[in-house]
Amino acid sequence: MNEPLDVKIDWDRCMGSGNCVFWAPQTFDLSEDGHAVVIDASATDEERLRIAAEGCPVGAISLWRGGVELPAGEES
Amino acid sequence: MASSDTANTAAAAFDPYELKDVVSGSIRDPYPKMHELRRECPVHTGPIDLGEGADIADPNRPAPVTVFGFDEVVQVLRDNGTYSSSVYEGVMGMVMGRTILQMDEPDHRIARAMVAPSFRSKVLERWEEELVAVVVNELIDSFIDRGHADLVREVTFNFPAQVIARILGLPRADYSNFQRWAIELTSVAANWERGVAASEALRAYFAGVMEERRAAPGDDLISDLVRVEVEGSTLSDEEIYSFLRLLLPAGVETTYRATGNLLLALLTDRSQFDALYNDRTLYPQAFEEALRWEPPVTVILRRAMRDTTLAGVHIEAGADIALLLGAANRDERKYTDPDRYDMFREIRQHVGFGFGVHVCLGMHLARMESRVAINTLFDRLGEFTLDPDAEVPHIAGMAFRSPLSLPVVFAAR
Ligand code: HEM
Numbered sequence: 001m002n003e004p005l006d007v008k009i010d011w012d013r014c015m016g017s018g019n020c021v022f023w024a025p026q027t028f029d030l031s032e033d034g035h036a037v038v039i040d041a042s043a044t045d046e047e048r049l050r051i052a053a054e055g056c057p058v059g060a061i062s063l064w065r066g067g068v069e070l071p072a073g074e075e076s
Numbered sequence: 077m078a079s080s081d082t083a084n085t086a087a088a089a090f091d092p093y094e095l096k097d098v099v100s101g102s103i104r105d106p107y108p109k110m111h112e113l114r115r116e117c118p119v120h121t122g123p124i125d126l127g128e129g130a131d132i133a134d135p136n137r138p139a140p141v142t143v144f145g146f147d148e149v150v151q152v153l154r155d156n157g158t159y160s161s162s163v164y165e166g167v168m169g170m171v172m173g174r175t176i177l178q179m180d181e182p183d184h185r186i187a188r189a190m191v192a193p194s195f196r197s198k199v200l201e202r203w204e205e206e207l208v209a210v211v212v213n214e215l216i217d218s219f220i221d222r223g224h225a226d227l228v229r230e231v232t233f234n235f236p237a238q239v240i241a242r243i244l245g246l247p248r249a250d251y252s253n254f255q256r257w258a259i260e261l262t263s264v265a266a267n268w269e270r271g272v273a274a275s276e277a278l279r280a281y282f283a284g285v286m287e288e289r290r291a292a293p294g295d296d297l298i299s300d301l302v303r304v305e306v307e308g309s310t311l312s313d314e315e316i317y318s319f320l321r322l323l324l325p326a327g328v329e330t331t332y333r334a335t336g337n338l339l340l341a342l343l344t345d346r347s348q349f350d351a352l353y354n355d356r357t358l359y360p361q362a363f364e365e366a367l368r369w370e371p372p373v374t375v376i377l378r379r380a381m382r383d384t385t386l387a388g389v390h391i392e393a394g395a396d397i398a399l400l401l402g403a404a405n406r407d408e409r410k411y412t413d414p415d416r417y418d419m420f421r422e423i424r425q426h427v428g429f430g431f432g433v434h435v436c437l438g439m440h441l442a443r444m445e446s447r448v449a450i451n452t453l454f455d456r457l458g459e460f461t462l463d464p465d466a467e468v469p470h471i472a473g474m475a476f477r478s479p480l481s482l483p484v485v486f487a488a489r
Pocket residue numbers: 077176177178188322323326327328330331334367371372373376377427428429430431433434435436437438439441442443
């Protein structure tokens with residue numbers, strides 16, 4: 001079993017496109033001021049999380065496992 | 077969203093039935109040529125011929141650049157310091173005024189933050205049932221008892237303009253004028269004078285509407301825009317006119333084409349039609365794959381602000397850069413079997429909505445509108461199929477692509 005993924009959002013980059021919310025609504029939400037926030041990293045399967053991270057138009061989402069950042073597009 | 081000064085926009089005309097005459101067989105499928113050029117090099121300098129003839133290069137300007145590769149397109153769109161959106165100031169700026177599309181940072185960020193709240197998916201929910209579903213149902217009412225229809229002429233072509241009119245809260249009596257101006261503005265490349273006249277008519281029309289909304293705000297986008305305040309600044313009247321005019325080409329033309337492309341993909345592959353028909357939760361991937369496979373906007377533009385290199389190719393400061401979203405979305409270094417529509421493919425990333433800070437502002441509206449249209453068609457027509465007696469439809473166009481017709485049959489009710 002893999003350790004669960006951790007999801008981080010770089011607020012300096014996030015431009016509030018909401019693309020992550022579209023792909024993984026159980027994990028991401030948009031705050032009042034238009035930043036994405038992580039509500040529950042474990043609520044979405046990893047494949048969808050990866051789609052959300054790759055689809056972020058400003059590269060603001062990073063995925064981490066055991067304190068190590070996953071390279072973009074890593075297979076499982 | 078390409079401006080006519082660099083792209084060959086024979087396909088920019090708005091009415092698909094007019095378009096039929098302009099679109100020649102050679103631009104039915106520009107993709108083989110794009111694959112060929114991408115394999116040579118993902119970035120090309122100088123004029124490119126994709127089947128409509130190459131533009132004549134202006135010898136007094138830096139050589140134009142065309143980008144065919146996915147990673148290269150993303151790299152340009154991420155680096156908005158080097159690659160500027162001011163390239164749209166020319167033709168687009170003249171007809172639309174100064175819009176977020178042509179701004180660079182930091183102006184762009186500030187201006188976009190003012191309009192962005194109105195386009196969040198949560199905010200759009202209020203329009204889904206009362207507005208989008210109503211428009212689509214009305215359109216279907218007009219042919220449901222007939223048992224056959226052309227879904228382009230009778231549904232997809234009409235619904236986004238009507239949705240925008242209602243989101244703006246325009247009175248019903250004004251719809252036909254509004255749609256005509258929208259068409260004339262969007263097809264400005266085909267008829268400059270008519271387009272400019274429509275732009276002025278829209279400005280005068282919006283001025284009246286804005287005055288009314290200031291006096292008596294309602295639950296509509298124009299009321300939102302006249303009230304919006306971000307960190308102490310508000311939108312000027314001129315900024316609102318410009319933004320509203322931008323919504324016509326950006327929000328109408330694109331959504332109608334995207335919905336048509338998805339329908340064509342489904343109608344020509346029965347197993348995928350059935351998959352979505354029977355499991356509507358597949359809609360997000362079905363729609364996004366349609367945007368990858370046939371993005372309605374196939375090319376967007378940038379201008380290099382300094383000398384630079386991309387994929388080893390030298391780019392001169394001031395060069396105009398065409399980013400072929402269609403070619404990037406079928407980059408065989410990223411996607412297996414890229415020319416096939418497959419809603420079950422593993423890689424779902426695409427640049428059909430652009431990428432980076434200018435990524436489509438209306439993506440949630442487009443996704444919602446198209447979802448409601450497809451679901452309503454499914455619910456009311458049942459399992460409709462291509463009309464066996466009509467010619468099999470196909471997608472055509474260059475800067476903008478979509479099917480010209482979608483003749484279908486269904487059990488009349
Ligand atoms: C499927 C339908 C749509 C597609 C394929 C699409 C595509 C695009 C693309 C490729 C861009 C980026 C342009 C660039 O970077 O040069 C863009 C920007 C934009 N789109 Fe869309 N669009 C669609 C629907 C809509 C809708 C429904 C609206 C609004 C009602 C809209 C409003 C905008 C605006 C305002 C921008 C400019 C954003 C900025 O510059 O920050 N679009 N769109």
